[in-house]
Amino acid sequence: MSIDISHITKRFPSAGSGKEPFVALDDVSLTIPSGRLTALLGPSGGGKSTLLRIIAGLENADSGAVTIEGTDATHLPAQKRNVGFVFQHYAAFKHMSVAKNVAFGLEIRKRPKAEVKQKVDDLLNLVHLTQFADRLPSQLSGGQRQRMALARALAIEPNVLLLDEPFGALDAKVRKELREWLRRLHDEVHVTTIFVTHDQEEALEVADEIVVINEGRVEQVGTPDQLYDAPANDFVMRFLGPTTEINGVLHRPHDIEVFTHPGIAGSIPARVVRELRVGFEVRLTVELLDAAHEEITVTVTRAHHRSLGLRPDLDVWLAPTHGAVVPVMESVTA
Numbered sequence: 001m002s003i004d005i006s007h008i009t010k011r012f013p014s015a016g017s018g019k020e021p022f023v024a025l026d027d028v029s030l031t032i033p034s035g036r037l038t039a040l041l042g043p044s045g046g047g048k049s050t051l052l053r054i055i056a057g058l059e060n061a062d063s064g065a066v067t068i069e070g071t072d073a074t075h076l077p078a079q080k081r082n083v084g085f086v087f088q089h090y091a092a093f094k095h096m097s098v099a100k101n102v103a104f105g106l107e108i109r110k111r112p113k114a115e116v117k118q119k120v121d122d123l124l125n126l127v128h129l130t131q132f133a134d135r136l137p138s139q140l141s142g143g144q145r146q147r148m149a150l151a152r153a154l155a156i157e158p159n160v161l162l163l164d165e166p167f168g169a170l171d172a173k174v175r176k177e178l179r180e181w182l183r184r185l186h187d188e189v190h191v192t193t194i195f196v197t198h199d200q201e202e203a204l205e206v207a208d209e210i211v212v213i214n215e216g217r218v219e220q221v222g223t224p225d226q227l228y229d230a231p232a233n234d235f236v237m238r239f240l241g242p243t244t245e246i247n248g249v250l251h252r253p254h255d256i257e258v259f260t261h262p263g264i265a266g267s268i269p270a271r272v273v274r275e276l277r278v279g280f281e282v283r284l285t286v287e288l289l290d291a292a293h294e295e296i297t298v299t300v301t302r303a304h305h306r307s308l309g310l311r312p313d314l315d316v317w318l319a320p321t322h323g324a325v326v327p328v329m330e331s332v333t334a
């Protein structure tokens with residue numbers, strides 16, 4: 001069982017008369033496995049949220065089909081799809097306590113009182129908000145509010161949990177804590193979860209599977225390791241981490257070995273131009289001493305930098321680290 005997206009196309013009218021409609025999703029086909037945590041990753045405007053909203057039933061596709069756990073959901077209204085949804089800015093009921101907010105979906109389904117209470121207690125425990133049960137949402141921090149939102153979405157026991165940049169509005173530290181927490185939560189509840197993010201680190205850290213979406217098309221689907229180690233094209237390679245280009249081929253700046261002596265087979269002579277220290281690493285701008293004199297970026301740890309005695313104007317020799325990622329598929333066959 002899974003979520004099957006088949007040939008989904010979605011256009012939006014363009015502003016101004018006579019203009020062609022804007023294609024937000026262009027014939028997207030995709031299978032999202034059950035019980036896994038799948039990230040929709042890509043740059044802003046690529047179509048991630050539109051795809052999520054079509055899965056949720058909050059938006060209709062112009063063509064194509066959505067099947068959720070074997071049921072054709074293409075024309076089912078959102079409330080009949082049994083999906084839980086959490087947005088970046090979660091709209092809680094401001095006048096209701098945290099417990100009441102979590103209970104809401106169960107109460108409108110007229111579940112017995114004892115069952116509702118038990119379920120709310122369990123969920124608040126799961127999201128570590130038991131001691132905040134009687135507070136109002138305005139008395140919670142941003143991170144706590146998003147955890148409440150997740151508890152509320154999980155209360156109805158959804159077939160699918162859809163999260164649209166759920167931690168996007170939080171500061172970097174809380175965001176990091178919550179993504180670790182989401183991973184652990186998912187390991188406990190195993191509900192099929194799709195979350196939208198434009199943050200590659202978030203996707204690599206949390207997801208079982210990543211779907212890279214750009215300009216309304218799927219660029220690649222795979223596990224974090226598959227995407228990182230074998231990017232299907234330059235776009236995916238660039239989007240998943242820093243890159244630098246040598247003679248038209250992409251490399252990771254930390255996958256380039258620096259030598260302070262010549263003689264290494266295949267190494268390229270170069271000269272250090274500038275250095276930038278950021279945290280544990282030193283980013284070197286290095287000029288290749290070939291005809292083109294391109295400047296590339298090479299990253300080394302501070303300790304490595306010190307042990308090699310690197311400094312601006314020093315002559316060095318560069319070679320791809322043994323076992324480094326093959327930059328792009330095209331270069332494998334070249």
Ligand SMILES: Nc1ncnc2c1ncn2[C@@H]1O[C@H](COP(=O)(O)OP(=O)(O)OP(=O)(O)O)[C@@H](O)[C@H]1O
Nearest residue numbers: 012013024042043044045046047048049050051198
């Ligand atoms: N209701 C709408 N009317 C017109 N255009 C829309 C509408 N909703 C989305 N779009 C356009 O469709 C494209 C895809 O939007 P979408 O929100 O799916 O992208 P996204 O990948 O989720 O980006 P972000 O990370 O910025 O949310 C964008 O160019 C957006 O402007």
